[in-house]
Amino acid sequence: MSGLCGWIGHGAAEQDLIDRMAAPLARFDGAAIEAVNGARAAVAVAAGDAARHLYVADGLLVALWGHPVAREPALAEVAAAHGLAAALAQQWRHGPEHVCDALAGPFTLCIVDERAGEAVLAIDRMGVQPLTWQLAGEALLFASSADALRVHPLARAAIDAQGLYNYVYFHMVPSPGTIYRGQQRLLPGELLHYRQGRVETRRYWRMAFQENGARSFDDLREEFMDQLKSAVRNATAHGRIGAFLSGGTDSSTIAGILCDVSGNGADTYSIGFEAQGYDEMEYARIASRHFGTRHHEYYVTPDDVAAAIPQVAAICDQPFGNASAVPAFYCARMARADGITRMLGGDGGDELFGGNERYARQHVFALYDRVPRLLRKALLEPAVFNFPGGERVRLLRKARSYIEQASVGMPARLETYNLLSRYGPQQVFTDDFLAGADIGQPLAALARTYGQSEAKSLINRMLALDLKITLADNDLPKVMKACELAGVEVAFPFLDDAMVAFSAGLTPQQKLNGTQLRWFFKKALTGFLPDAIITKQKHGFGLPFGVWLQQHKPLQQLASDSLMDLRKRGIVRGDFIEQLVGQHLAEHAGYHGTMVWVLMMLEQWFRQRNVTL
Incomplete structure (x- = not known):
């Protein structure tokens, strides 16, 4: 994947080692790799030219991955003249928080000051881009992917039983934990400060809800629409753009705004399933006709699912059990075949405006x-x-x-x-x-x-929880990994910093009015979105795996082989696997099929890596 890796406090700089660490970051998308070395530190970034920022001078190494922008005009001027990494080097003297606050948008940052034996690692406010780290003696190792971090000779790669348990519980491994003992991930809006062999993590940003707003609906709606257009415009600054279109309110909104800001029909992409109760293609078509997009469709088959399973397991550095990664991958792959280099996703709307x-x-x-x-x-x-x-x-x-x-x-x-x-x-x-x-x-x-949330209302406390668990730990990695596997970038306009701040200023009742979900969001977009999209029941992007598992022999064989091999690892009880496949699945394929998928993907993940429990 595209990303960032390196270390501080480990012997002399080794060009071969930093190159080998960076190689897994470019394994799937073929991103260009650039590295800088110090006396006892090295950093590499694998990314396209616009997302790769490096600076080195007088023992100071700055590496930045992503498409952030400078918040202050003065800093933006320096960045325009000398590069964003050089501009951040100037901010370093003001301290780690100041550097992080200077950036808006998704990023992963590393600054190494060898003169002071000091370093800072940080990721963006919403946790769009991950970073894993490990302290090995006095050396700090870090990488956007655990697969890259494991290359370093000081890295430990023993499986953590708690991480495995958490995976089966949540169907992913929540941060800051990982699947490996001794490794951790930064939380959204968190930085790590390394000094002379010691580390401290702290939040430089946390969602702050303003729950007593008194602004008129008309004023809020005007600002909301302006923020939407600004967020989509910012997200379209790089590459040839397409948009996911599931037919839900979020993806339909992004598609409509994309048409508006581009001045012509956008390219939109949808996935369907030939399975009763799972296909929402008609709603995507309604949105496409309404906005005049150039619409592209693909119907995922059971054979497609069987083919994608090992690929999805290979690209995920942690076990990952969200089956929606498969349709997201085929959607992004369809766009890549059309020459699209960046997809816009509607993720975050539920967690900001109260849609679950x-x-x-x-x-x-x-x-x-x-x-x-x-x-x-x-x-x-x-x-x-x-x-x-x-x-x-x-x-x-x-x-x-x-x-x-x-x-x-x-x-x-x-x-x-x-x-x-x-x-x-x-x-x-x-x-x-x-x-x-x-x-x-x-x-x-x-x-x-x-x-940890200081919100007073139930809805905002749930939103704060979901911004971390549902969004940063689950939905964002799903889409990021699916797009990486397909070879395209992805951006999330709803997670634009200004849009996040706007949502925090809405009252609890404007998010959840009684039991009315997204009250403000839907009312503000009435007349912009088709009525059928506004009023449709929330469905999601589920994969009919359990249903297909009952009918499709290759899927049955893949699942059976995976579960039998997992049984040999001594993690899951053999009698439970037999009961799951022999009894539970027949009773309710959709419900119990989820656990078959989660355990199958765990075994598939093991197969891709030489690790031990």
């Missing part, structure tokens, strides 16, 4: 907290749970379920339907494996992240 259905669901559960405790405990709950024969009365069963879920505190309540919890960790994993993992760690980590 669970927000409305949790609002309903939260209403139970408003019932006086005495009334709940002395009257309601005894009546509902002690009613004779209540399990046979549908209304009482629903009331019991509601009370049981409403009684679970946040954010644990969000995990009520977690697959691993439903099966039970002891039924899924071997005893030897569980001895090395803390089964309470995932919920504890969620609670820490949830508790």
Whole structure:
């Protein structure tokens, strides 16, 4: 992948070593690699010319990957004259936070000051671009991909049982953890400060919600539309542009704005499935006709899925179980074949403006907290749970379920339907494996992240959690990796810094009005988006893997072989695999097919790397 890698505090600079570390970063997209060396440090960036920034002078090494811009006009002038990396070198004397604050947009940054034995690593506010690091003695190793970091002779590459457990729980490995012991990843808006062999991580930015806004709807709508156009215009500054178009509100909005700012029809790309309940192509066509885009379609087949599985496992440096990476890859590959070099994605709209259905669901559960405790405990709950024969009365069963879920505190309540919890960790994993993992760690980590937000409203606290867990840890890597595999860049206009700040200024009710999702967003875009897009039920970009697994022999064979090999690793219980494939899948292919996919992708990931547990 394109990215950045290097070290500080490890012997003399070795050109061969930094070149070998950088090679995995360019493995799939063939990006150009440029490296700089110091006495005890080296840095390399693999990226296209516009996304590769390097500077070295007097023991100071600056490396930057991405397309950020300088926030201040004076800094922008220096960058225009001497390059952005040189401009940031001038900011270094003001401290790490000052350097990070000087940048807007997605980036990964490294500054090494060999004279002071000091370095800073940082990633952008929304965590679009990752960075993994490891302290080996007094040496700091870092890379955008763990595959690159592992090349360094000081890097440790033993598998972390907790990382594996977290993967099966979340279907990805949440940051700052990784799949390797001793390695960590920076969080969104976080920097690492290295001094004389010691490291400290701290946040230089955190989402700050302004919950008491009093601006008129008309003023907000005007600013919103201006920000949308500015964000899309900024995202189209590099390369030949296309846009994902699923037919949902986010991708349709980006496609429409792209047509508006470009002054002509945009190239849009959609994926469909020949499976009942999974295909949304008609909505994409509605949006395309409405905006006049040059629309391109591809229907993914089971054979396509089988072919893509090893490729997706190969490109992900951490185990990754989001099956939507497959259709995203075929969508991006179709665009690349047309000469598109940069795709625009609508990711982030749900997490900024309140679009996930669970927000409305949790609002309903939260209403139970408003019932006086005495009334709940002395009257309601005894009546509902002690009613004779209540399990046979549908209304009482629903009331019991509601009370049981409403009684679970946040954010644990969000995990009520977690697959691993439903099966039970002891039924899924071997005893030897569980001895090395803390089964309470995932919920504890969620609670820490949830508790870090200073938002007062439930909706904003959930949004802050999802910006990290759903977006930075899951959806962004999915699209980034899919596009990298296809050989195209990707940009996310909704994650433009100014757009993020705008969303933070909306009131909670403008995001979730009762149970109305995206209240402001949809009202502001009424008349711009087709009515059918505004009113459609949220669907997502799901892959019908479980359904196809019942019918397609090559997929069945691939899944069976993968699970049988995973069984030999001593992680998952053999009887659980047999029950999953032999019983659960037949009972509910869509539901249990997800766990088959997650375990299959874990084995496929292992096959791509020579690592041990």
